[in-house]
Amino acid sequence: MDRMVVKQLSVFIANESGRVSEVTGILGEAGVNIRGFSVSDTADYGILRLVVDKPEEARDTLARDGFTVRMDDVICIDLPDRPGGLAEVLKIVSSAGVNIEYVYSLVATFVVLNVGDVDRALHLLGDRPVKLVSQDDLSAVGE
Template sequence: MWVKQISIFLENKSGRLAAVARLLADNGFNIRALSIADTSDFGILRLIVNDPARAYQVLKDAGFTVSETEVLAVEVPDRPGGLAGVLDLLHESGINIEYLYAFVSKSAENALVLLKVEDLQRAVEVLSANGVTVQDYNIVHQI
C-alpha cells in the first residue's frame, strides 16, 4: 500500500539538480512526481520514479547521498476544498503530516497527493474508513 520515495541530498550549487535528472534520464527512469526543499547550502530532492529500487542503486553508485522512504499516495478531489477535507480527517485523528506534495494528471478528476506521515498504517485506516482512496505502488508508477 505504501509508495517508495527516493530522497537525494544535494549541495545547493549550479548543476547538481541537472546531474540527477540527466543520470535518471540516461538510465531510463521516468520521474512521476518530485519535490525539492532547500536551504542556502543544500536541498532534499524527493522523487517518485518508475523503478525506485534500481534508481536508488544507480544514484548511490554515482556517489549521491540517497535514501528510500515510504509515503502514501492519496486521491484528492481536484476541486476547491478537496485537500482540506483529507487533511481535516488526518488532523482530527491526531496524525501528523511531516510533508506532502502533489500532482494532477490531465485526464484525471483527482489530484494525487503524496503524504509522509508518522503512522502510515493508521493513516490508511482513517482515510479508507472515510471513503478516501489510497493508491498502491503499482497504480502510482503507471500514472
C-alpha cells in the same frame, strides 16, 4: 486492505547550480521516469524528493554516482478535483493527531520553477519547444 504505500527517494545534494539537473539527467539516462518531485533547500544543501517508476533502480543508480539516497514509504492519494478536496483529505489525518510533515503533487505534467530571473527564464524558454502555462490555463484545468 493491502499496505498501500509508495516508495519515495530523498536525494541529498549540495545547493549548487546544476545539481537537480544532474540527478534528473542521470535518472533519465537510466530509463527511470519521474512521477513527482519536490525540492527543499537551505543555504548549503537541498533535499530532492522523488517518486519514480523504478525506485530501487533509481536508488542504486544514484548511489553508484556518489549521491546519498534514502528510500521511505509514503502515501499517495488521488484527490477529488474540487475546491477543498485537499483540505478534506488532510483533515482526516491531522484531526487524528498524525503529523503531516510535507505534501507535494505527482503525475501532472505542470511544474513550477522558482528562478532568480523570471523574465530571462521566460525568454530562454520561449524559443524552445516548451509549453508555458498561464494562470488562466491553470484555472481552466478540469473544466
